[in-house]
Amino acid sequence: MTNRPSVLVTGGAGYIGSHAVLALLDRGWRVAVIDSLVTGFRFAVPDEVAFYEGDIEDDALLARIFAEQGTGAIMHFAGSIIVPESVENPLKYYHNNTAKSRALMAAAVKGGVKHFIFSSTAATYGIPKESPVHEDSPKQPINPYGMSKLMTETMLADTVKAHPMNYCALRYFNVAGADPRARSGQSTAGATHLIKVAVEAALGKRESVSVFGTDYDTPDGTGVRDYIHVSDLAAAHVLALEELMADPARSLTMNCGYGRGFSVLEVLDAVDRVTNMKIERILGPRRAGDPDSLISDNRRIKETLPWQPEHDDLDQIIAHALAWERKLTEIRAEA
DSSP: OOSOOEEEEETTTSHHHHHHHHHHHHTTOOEEEEEOOSSOOGGGSOTTSEEEESOTTOHHHHHHHHHHHTEEEEEEOOSOOOHHHHHHOHHHHIIIIIIHHHHHHHHHHHHTOOEEEEEEEGGGGOSOSSSSBOTTSOOOOSSHHHHHHHHHHHHHHHHHHHSSOEEEEEEEOEEEOOOTTSSOOOOOTTOOOHHHHHHHHHTTSSSOEEEEOSOSSSTTSSOEEOEEEHHHHHHHHHHHHHHHHHOTTOOEEEEESOSOOEEHHHHHHHHHHHHTSOOOEEEEOOOTTOOSEEOBOOHHHHHHSOOOOSOOOHHHHHHHHHHHHHHHHHHHHHO
């Protein structure tokens, strides 16, 4: 594709953002990153990528980036993502995820940015009455995290009606795994993602894995989730951007998942299988607000984009997460 704009990736030093940077580079895009490094890691951004340490609320910095980079598109990953924390500290989430997104949009409009890809979440659906859940299912978030993302989607929808911009909101299901070449992965200490926690336990970084709830209406009583490999998710972002550029009058909202689920115990069994060992499991009560099953209806993204998942295999997702976890141990030992 000729005349490609430069893409600014917010939160590009974080887990999903860093994989989007790799996906863009692999397809020949020019990329810049802005990240506050509050939860991101400088080592996650390749040396050839222009890096700006700062906040997406900093209007002057954004204006400078747009001018220096010739930014024509934004992929927006920066934000806070821990659901229980959002319940305990809602104003943090409405500031980081909603108010700062509004500031970013205002800067984008002012700077003439034409395309905006937004990192949204299946948490916008709350506890759906149906599974698989499709994009037109009711949006009834049950926590400030989900609501902060839904509010941002609403702001985007209103903004593009008033300005020459289009957007794509991608609603993620459970993101897992790591770059197959171990260039990036989930690096956050104390992460709550099940597969991250399980591979840490397999490598002796945790003593056990907690299973929250064994009485769900699922085949084995534990919660079922749709796990998507982070590199397949990153690829979807690049394809979505290309679709926005091909039809500037069109905006999109799409689920990102594989359309099938695995229970907590099935995931832990797979980790045992991949590592050839047995992780200790601590069975406990449910957490408030966890649905029995959360699986994507992914027909829209498959019909809209030429998206062909390459890593739709639970054992492969776990193997890539495990390889990254081992590399992360080496990175931290050298730091």
